[in-house]
Amino acid sequence: MDKEYYLAELLPFWKEINQSARNALTAASMPVYYKAGTLLHAGREDCNGLFLLVSGRVRVYSITAEGKEVTLFRLLDRDVCLFSASCIMRNINFDVYISAEMDTEAVRIPAGIYDRLFKEQVSIAGFTNELLSSRMSDVMDIMEQVLFLSFDKRLARFLLDESALEQSDTLTLTHEQIANHLGSAREVVSRMLKYFSGEGLVAVSRGKIRLLNVDGLMALSQ
Amino acid sequence: MDKEYYLAELLPFWKEINQSARNALTAASMPVYYKAGTLLHAGREDCNGLFLLVSGRVRVYSITAEGKEVTLFRLLDRDVCLFSASCIMRNINFDVYISAEMDTEAVRIPAGIYDRLFKEQVSIAGFTNELLSSRMSDVMDIMEQVLFLSFDKRLARFLLDESALEQSDTLTLTHEQIANHLGSAREVVSRMLKYFSGEGLVAVSRGKIRLLNVDGLMALSQ
Numbered sequence: 456m457d458k459e460y461y462l463a464e465l466l467p468f469w470k471e472i473n474q475s476a477r478n479a480l481t482a483a484s485m486p487v488y489y490k491a492g493t494l495l496h497a498g499r500e501d502c503n504g505l506f507l508l509v510s511g512r513v514r515v516y517s518i519t520a521e522g523k524e525v526t527l528f529r530l531l532d533r534d535v536c537l538f539s540a541s542c543i544m545r546n547i548n549f550d551v552y553i554s555a556e557m558d559t560e561a562v563r564i565p566a567g568i569y570d571r572l573f574k575e576q577v578s579i580a581g582f583t584n585e586l587l588s589s590r591m592s593d594v595m596d597i598m599e600q601v602l603f604l605s606f607d608k609r610l611a612r613f614l615l616d617e618s619a620l621e622q623s624d625t626l627t628l629t630h631e632q633i634a635n636h637l638g639s640a641r642e643v644v645s646r647m648l649k650y651f652s653g654e655g656l657v658a659v660s661r662g663k664i665r666l667l668n669v670d671g672l673m674a675l676s677q
Numbered sequence: 678m679d680k681e682y683y684l685a686e687l688l689p690f691w692k693e694i695n696q697s698a699r700n701a702l703t704a705a706s707m708p709v710y711y712k713a714g715t716l717l718h719a720g721r722e723d724c725n726g727l728f729l730l731v732s733g734r735v736r737v738y739s740i741t742a743e744g745k746e747v748t749l750f751r752l753l754d755r756d757v758c759l760f761s762a763s764c765i766m767r768n769i770n771f772d773v774y775i776s777a778e779m780d781t782e783a784v785r786i787p788a789g790i791y792d793r794l795f796k797e798q799v800s801i802a803g804f805t806n807e808l809l810s811s812r813m814s815d816v817m818d819i820m821e822q823v824l825f826l827s828f829d830k831r832l833a834r835f836l837l838d839e840s841a842l843e844q845s846d847t848l849t850l851t852h853e854q855i856a857n858h859l860g861s862a863r864e865v866v867s868r869m870l871k872y873f874s875g876e877g878l879v880a881v882s883r884g885k886i887r888l889l890n891v892d893g894l895m896a897l898s899q
Binding site: 577592 | 743747771796797798799803805810812818821824825
């Protein structure tokens, strides 16, 4: 993998920093590979640095003391994952977990070098602000859904989003996995899927959900 | 009001920027006063700039299309309010509303000058990142409460927090106001307060709630 190509391609500030900063970033960065299911980052204690995603997909989620999960957002290829470097941001008081949902290839920029350059280069600090703002927008969106949408609407939206993400009408997902995405309980998901199934919206089989009526799901999700 | 005193006092980067930047900030900033109940900022369209809170209290909240509210956080004196300048951050895709909960005195830094300096001065960009991270931590905290705490626990926490904020056992709050803080419905709040009242935790009278058993509320809130 040509790491310098991806640094130049995925970091919008690349042309605005001087050659010595570019050299320092290139020297410190490294290609990394994660098998589907691997954990890239486990809470604040962990400080791997930024990941520039070249291919694959990661899921960024929160876990409560009781082990309940909720997905905050996903990152796809060409996205930059900042929260794996949350140690460099003093006021981040929450733990996020990041796992590879597919085999994932990335360039890792260690936290130390990013922290140093980010304090020196205004274009890097500006980019970091933009990343933070985007992720905060994602989290606000999830919060508004959680607060103000009934669970049937949230589940319908989730199934439609997954179908678009996977580019398939058939989703390979357990009820437990869906519950972990939505911050819900497996029983609640199973009950609602049973209702969706009775309405002819989906067909549920072991570990698979097939979308039968996309228009119906869309109407429900509004 | 000596606005320069508050700029120097509340902006941690003040000593790190040069005299010309300090002069520009001082010249552009202005003292502002808001009566309790006034709206300081209404969604993304609005771009007043940053507020440095000298005294008083503001509430930052979200409103859905249906008019439901939820409080994201409060800012007190010596806090800096960034979201009233969210127009300068490209990736903020949510609307927040900000209102004065008490008579509030602040220094307003217009968005234009902040935007310019923030793109030039790495210490200002760094401070902005810290503000964003803090507020994102607040929002994550609210989201985890909404997702993973039952409503009785959330209401108990809210009453205890309000009592600490007001330094009083008696809170002047309608059920509607509590519902708007918690992203809930008035009926849900009334029902739970009736239950709390039956358990001897609070005494409810017209527009007032008195905390009778703080230990009991604490035990419930865990």
